[in-house]
Amino acid sequence: MARPYSPTLLGYVLLGLLNQLPRSGYDVRMEMETTPMGHFSSSPGSIYPALQLLKKNGFIDSEVIHRSRLKPREVFHLTEKGKKALSAWLHKRLAVSDLRxxxxxxxLRFRFMEDIASGQETLRFLQDFRRKARTYASILKSQTRTQAESSLHFALSLQREISMIQMHIDWADQAMSAFEATEPNTP
Amino acid sequence: MARPYSPTLLGYVLLGLLNQLPRSGYDVRMEMETTPMGHFSSSPGSIYPALQLLKKNGFIDSEVIHRSRLKPREVFHLTEKGKKALSAWLHKRLAVSDLRxxxxxxxLRFRFMEDIASGQETLRFLQDFRRKARTYASILKSQTRTQAESSLHFALSLQREISMIQMHIDWADQAMSAFEATEPNTP
DNA sequence: AAAAACATGTAAGCTGTTACATGATTGG
DNA sequence: CCAATCATGTAACAGCTTACATGTTTTT
Structure with missing residues (x-):
């Protein structure tokens, strides 16, 4: 009675990487060692079982490739189901709480969006991101007014959170400018 | 043959909260609901077993308090061992990779430091924090120079990471000013 | 009388991690 | 021939989380 499986965050990272380029488990591990993906380990015990699970559930498939003399490699690529799942993840609407x-x-979604979404779609993501960030910022600022008495450490922690969000709003602005420069559709 | 147990991050959060003030499991849950501690759940299934584990290992102890007519509550407080463990956690030296x-x-350490450390010690923490942040920032900037070709999304992600760290350096500056104002020892 | 708040727990399960294990090929 | 790199896996476990379960006291 296997309950419906949907990929975990690590699963989506793997889908994202395999969508960039079909790879073996080993290739995935090497990529994650040079370019860390979130906080995930690149150890074999993490990657290989996660790939097997994605395969078992039909999100990816593989061919065994025998290159001259080298040990054969199992090269994974997305199935249609995998492509749809990745796309759905990338296009999911943001919640304010996601900012926290x-x-x-x-x-991670922003990064993998490069290989699947148009500049227009990325712009929409960034707009949504900035909007939710502004909402969250105003929530935090109202907390400052009501709670920041008494504790200096707590007040500074709140201040840090606010600076953090403000920084992300500014970043989204910059990023949107960069995309508007490449997409002449929006004036 | 119980291997030496040391608290997990959730364990340290609980030690920090109980160090502020002895509480029942229920009180801890309520505190974590109003003031979220990291990403931890405040559900009973998370908190009660974690408290039992800390108690079993001698970091906290409890008394059952029968208040007038109310259901009795098990109120936890730190033992000497618990105080030492919390202090050691709070004073641990930072690694550059901790910034990432x-x-x-x-x-969390900064917040719980309020209840155990002097302003001087907090200043040392912030100095260490800023130092490690600067190191990490320079590492990231060197990556920009070597890797940022090809991918706009990747370049923007890197830029965001750098802005994040810079923001934290600025925050540490502000925080240090705030503490120097209260501690007249350092000119 | 019922709902809401007080109070504490257990059981099952998911996710991921480390540590262990194995073997082939290539370069020095 | 030895080390490094290529390549894939298993087993045991830690550390949660959600869902379930239970009962009391106070408020409406």
């Missing part, structure tokens, strides 16, 4: 809880996931 | 991987842990 899932920032690193949002940034 | 454990930022939220560092911020």
């Amino acid at each position: 809880d899932n920032l690193s996931e949002l940034m | 991987d454990n930022l939220s842990e560092l911020m």
